[in-house]
Amino acid sequence: MKHSTRTIRDFWLLFTGPAIWWSLVLLVPYVIMLMISFYTRKFPFHVPDFQFGNYLKLVEDPQYFLVIFRSLKIAFLVGVTAFVISYPLAYCLARKIKSNRVRLLLYVATIIPLWVSYLLRAYTWKTILGSEGILNSFLMWTGIIQEPSTFFLYNQFAMVITMAYIFTPFMVMPVYASLEKIPPSLIEASKDLGAGRIKTFLKITLPLSMPGVLAGFTFTFCLSAGDFISPALVGGPYSNMVANVVATQFGIAMNWPLGSALGMVLLFIVLAVITLSDRLERAGRINLA
Amino acid sequence: MATVLELRNLTKKFAGDVTAVNNISMSIEGGEFVTLLGPSGCGKTTMLRMIGGFEYPDAGSVVLDGVDITDTPPYERPVNMMFQDYALFPHMTVESNIGYGLRISGIESRQVQHEVGEMLELIDLPGMQNRLPSELSNGQRQRVALARALIRKPKILLLDEPMSALDAKLRQSMQIELLSLHKKIGITFLMVTHDQTEAMVMSDRITVIRDGAIEQIGTPTELYDHPVTPYVADFLGQSNMIPAIVQRNTADRLIATVGCNELDVTDATVVGAIDNNVTLCIRPERIRLLESSSEVDTSLEVITGVMEQVLYSGSSLHFTILLDNNLTINVHYPLNTVLNSSLIAGIGDTVRCGVASATICIFSS
Amino acid sequence: MNKVSQRRRRLDLGNTALGIAAASALGFLYGPIITLMIFSFNDNPITRLPLTGWTLDWYYKALTNSDLLAALWNSVIVAVAAVMICLVIGIPTAFALDRFDFRGKTLFRRLVILPITLPGIITGVSILAFFSMAGVKLSLLTVIIGHGTALTAIVVTNVFARLQRFDRRIEEASADIGARPWQTFVYITLPNIRSAIIGSALIAFTLSFDEIPVTYFLTGRDNTLPMYIWSVIRRGITPEINAIGTIIVALSIVLIFLSVLLIHSDGGTRKNRR
Numbered sequence: 001m002k003h004s005t006r007t008i009r010d011f012w013l014l015f016t017g018p019a020i021w022w023s024l025v026l027l028v029p030y031v032i033m034l035m036i037s038f039y040t041r042k043f044p045f046h047v048p049d050f051q052f053g054n055y056l057k058l059v060e061d062p063q064y065f066l067v068i069f070r071s072l073k074i075a076f077l078v079g080v081t082a083f084v085i086s087y088p089l090a091y092c093l094a095r096k097i098k099s100n101r102v103r104l105l106l107y108v109a110t111i112i113p114l115w116v117s118y119l120l121r122a123y124t125w126k127t128i129l130g131s132e133g134i135l136n137s138f139l140m141w142t143g144i145i146q147e148p149s150t151f152f153l154y155n156q157f158a159m160v161i162t163m164a165y166i167f168t169p170f171m172v173m174p175v176y177a178s179l180e181k182i183p184p185s186l187i188e189a190s191k192d193l194g195a196g197r198i199k200t201f202l203k204i205t206l207p208l209s210m211p212g213v214l215a216g217f218t219f220t221f222c223l224s225a226g227d228f229i230s231p232a233l234v235g236g237p238y239s240n241m242v243a244n245v246v247a248t249q250f251g252i253a254m255n256w257p258l259g260s261a262l263g264m265v266l267l268f269i270v271l272a273v274i275t276l277s278d279r280l281e282r283a284g285r286i287n288l289a
Numbered sequence: 290m291a292t293v294l295e296l297r298n299l300t301k302k303f304a305g306d307v308t309a310v311n312n313i314s315m316s317i318e319g320g321e322f323v324t325l326l327g328p329s330g331c332g333k334t335t336m337l338r339m340i341g342g343f344e345y346p347d348a349g350s351v352v353l354d355g356v357d358i359t360d361t362p363p364y365e366r367p368v369n370m371m372f373q374d375y376a377l378f379p380h381m382t383v384e385s386n387i388g389y390g391l392r393i394s395g396i397e398s399r400q401v402q403h404e405v406g407e408m409l410e411l412i413d414l415p416g417m418q419n420r421l422p423s424e425l426s427n428g429q430r431q432r433v434a435l436a437r438a439l440i441r442k443p444k445i446l447l448l449d450e451p452m453s454a455l456d457a458k459l460r461q462s463m464q465i466e467l468l469s470l471h472k473k474i475g476i477t478f479l480m481v482t483h484d485q486t487e488a489m490v491m492s493d494r495i496t497v498i499r500d501g502a503i504e505q506i507g508t509p510t511e512l513y514d515h516p517v518t519p520y521v522a523d524f525l526g527q528s529n530m531i532p533a534i535v536q537r538n539t540a541d542r543l544i545a546t547v548g549c550n551e552l553d554v555t556d557a558t559v560v561g562a563i564d565n566n567v568t569l570c571i572r573p574e575r576i577r578l579l580e581s582s583s584e585v586d587t588s589l590e591v592i593t594g595v596m597e598q599v600l601y602s603g604s605s606l607h608f609t610i611l612l613d614n615n616l617t618i619n620v621h622y623p624l625n626t627v628l629n630s631s632l633i634a635g636i637g638d639t640v641r642c643g644v645a646s647a648t649i650c651i652f653s654s
Numbered sequence: 655m656n657k658v659s660q661r662r663r664r665l666d667l668g669n670t671a672l673g674i675a676a677a678s679a680l681g682f683l684y685g686p687i688i689t690l691m692i693f694s695f696n697d698n699p700i701t702r703l704p705l706t707g708w709t710l711d712w713y714y715k716a717l718t719n720s721d722l723l724a725a726l727w728n729s730v731i732v733a734v735a736a737v738m739i740c741l742v743i744g745i746p747t748a749f750a751l752d753r754f755d756f757r758g759k760t761l762f763r764r765l766v767i768l769p770i771t772l773p774g775i776i777t778g779v780s781i782l783a784f785f786s787m788a789g790v791k792l793s794l795l796t797v798i799i800g801h802g803t804a805l806t807a808i809v810v811t812n813v814f815a816r817l818q819r820f821d822r823r824i825e826e827a828s829a830d831i832g833a834r835p836w837q838t839f840v841y842i843t844l845p846n847i848r849s850a851i852i853g854s855a856l857i858a859f860t861l862s863f864d865e866i867p868v869t870y871f872l873t874g875r876d877n878t879l880p881m882y883i884w885s886v887i888r889r890g891i892t893p894e895i896n897a898i899g900t901i902i903v904a905l906s907i908v909l910i911f912l913s914v915l916l917i918h919s920d921g922g923t924r925k926n927r928r
Contacts, residue, residue, distance in 0.1 A: 116906040127693070247870065266773065
C-alpha cells in the first residue's frame, strides 16, 4: 500500500470513533440549543418555530438585560480581585524563591485548591460570612461589633469574594508561567541602565507578564460570568446571574426557548471575550527569545 | 592617563565554600581596552558583575574615579554593561531600547530621539528606530545592545563575552568594529572572554585569571613572549611544554637535556628560581625544520626526532614530531613562509629541527 | 559597612512586603478549607466561634447516612465510567491532533476545548436539549455522558502537551529495529506518555466527583454526591456537611497532589536560574 494511503487509513482508524463522539455530544447539542432558541413557548412546553421573539424579550425586558449586565459586572470584579490577590503570589513564586523544590511544592500547593470541590469551597464562605458564621462570631468575640452583621452574606460582595477565592489559582497559573519566562538578564539590564526596582517592575516585568495576566483574566471572567453555584449559595435575592436564570427557565419556568436564547447569548459573550483576548494577545505578542 | 577603576582586595565566595574571586587587586587607566581572560568558572564574570553592581563582594572594594562604589546599586553606578545574551527588551522598539536609560533619567523625549538617532548612525544602523528586537539579526541586536549601554556615556563599558553568540566570520568583523568604536569614543572598555585570540587582537592589556586569582597582567606581547607561568604560556597561543634537565657545563653555559638532545639555553628566558628539573616552553612557530644532517646553523639549537604527522589547515602546515623520549612536539609553518619542500620529510623519517635559544622560556617543574 | 546595612535594609523591606502579600494569598486559599476541617470536629451544631468541644459525631452521622452513601456510590460509578470515556475518546483525539493535519483542524481544536472554557451550564443545557429531542430519559447514564463530554478535554490537552514534548526519534528507532506500529505504540509510546495519561485521568476523576452544572440538568432519579450535598446546603448549614466535606477535601488534595507531581515528573524542565 502506498505510504500516503496508509497514512489516511491510519488517520481514520484512529479518528472515526472520536469524530462521531464529538459530533454527537458537542456539535449536535449546540446546534439543537440554537434551534430551540428560535422556538415558541407554548404551554406546557414549546413548539418548533423560527422567530426571534425570545431574543427580543431578552433585549426589551429590563430584568433580563439587567441580569446580563450584572453578570458581566460581577465577572469583571472577580477578575480584578483575583488579579490583585494572585499577582504577588505568582511573582514571589517565579522570581523570589531560589530553591527549585520549594518552588514546585508551593506551586502545587497553590494549584490544589482549584480541584478541591468547587461546591464545598463556595459552601465554606457561606459558613464564614453568615450572621451565625465564623466571621461574625469572631468579630463579636473580640468585641469589634455588638450584633451579628448581615453585611457580609447574601449579596454581591459575598459573591465576588467567593468567586475570587475559587478562581485565584486560575490566575496564578498563567501569570506564574509568563513571569517565569522573563530572562533575569532583562531585569539586570534595566537596573544597569538606571531604573530602580519599582521602575524596572513597572516598565519591564509587568508589561512582559501581561500575556499571562490576560489569559488568567479571560478564563476567570468567562467562568465567573456563567457561574450559578455562587449566586445560589451566597448571592441572596438581588444577585441572580445569567446561569441562574437559565437554570430557572429550564426548570420551574419550563420556558426552554427563552432559556436556550439566554444560553446562546452567554455562549456568544464568552466566545467574544475569548476571541478578543486572543487578538489582544497576538497583537502584543513578543518573542522572548 | 588617570586611573579610572581600582579593585582592592576583592573577594567573593558562593554557597558551598566556593571562592570565586580571591583577593584580587588591579587598576585600569582611563581609555584603556582591558580584557579579563580565563576559562569558564575562573571568576572573571563574577568580577565583572561586581563592577557592574549585580553581585556584592564579601570583602574588598571597587573604586571608580576615586569614589567607593562597592555597595552602590547598579542603577546608581556610572557603569554600563553589554550583556552576553544582549538582554534587549522584547516589548520595546529599537528606539525605546536605546533611549530607555535616558528616559529613566528624565531627559525629555525630543532630546532622547535626537540622541538615539545619532547613536544609530554611530553603530551603522540608521533608520531602524521602529524595529522590534525580534526583527533584527544577531549582529544587529548586538549593536543595539552596545548602543543602549554607550548612550549613557558611562565611565566604563563592561562587555560580557560579547562575541559568544556570533559565528566565526561575524566575530572577526565585530572585533574590528568594536575596536574602531573604542578608538572613536574613547571610553574605557572592560571585556570578559575565554577566547585568547580575541583578547590578544583587541586589548591594550590582558589580565589572565585562574581560579579566582590574577595569573598575569600585561600587554598581549608581554604575555605572549614573556609568560610568567606555564599556565599563561599554555593559555595564550600554543606552546610545547618539554620536560628537561638543566646543568651548567664547564664553560658556564646552561645546557638542557631532552632525551638525547642537548640544547644550549644560556640565552633563554628563565622564569623564577629553577633547579635541575625544568620545563622548556617553546612556541611551535619558533621551531624550524632544518636541511638534512649536513646543515649546521650555529645560531639554532638542534632537536632531532621522527616525523609523526603532517596536517594541512588551509593557511598553515602543522607537523608533529616524536622525540626519542616518547615526547611529541608541534611545529607550525604559516604557508607563506619559505619552505623547501625537500624538508618535508615523510612520515616515519628522521627530521632535524632548529630553535633559537632566546625564544625559549624555562620554568621550574 | 554602614552603606551595606542600609542597602540590605532597603531590599528587605520590599521583599518582606512582597512575602507578606504572597503568604496572605496562600492563607486566603487555604483558610476556608482549614476552617472547614476544624469545624468538622467541633461539637457545636452551629458553625460559629468559639469552639466548644471535640467530637467525631458528625463523621459518624455522615458515614451512616444512607442517602449520602447511595449518592457516594453513584458518584463513584459515574466517575469511573466517565474517566473510561475520557481515555477512550481523549487519547486518540490527542494523537490525531499531534500527528495528523486535516481540514478544519483548528476549528476542531477550538471545539474540543470549549467544554472547559465555557461555563458548564451551557454544556449541560445543550446536551439536555439533545436528549429530550431524542427522547432519552434522564438517568445515571445521561450523567455519565455529560461528564464524558465535559471532562475529555482535560485528557486531550494533557496528553497532547506530552506528545508535543515527545521525541519521535525513539519511535523511529523502534521501527528501525523491526517493531510493527502497534508494537511501537504499546512498548515505546505508551510507557512514555503514561504519566500524562494517569495524571489527567486522576484530575478528571476528581472533577467528576465534584461536577455540578452539567449534572444538575442531566440527573434522573439517582443523585450523585455533589447533587446530594447541593440539596442539603441549599436548605441550610449542617455540620455533617463539614465532616463529609473534610473527607472529600482531604482525598482530593492527595489525589491532585499525586497527579500534578506525575504530570510534572517526566522531563518537565525547569529553567536554569543563576
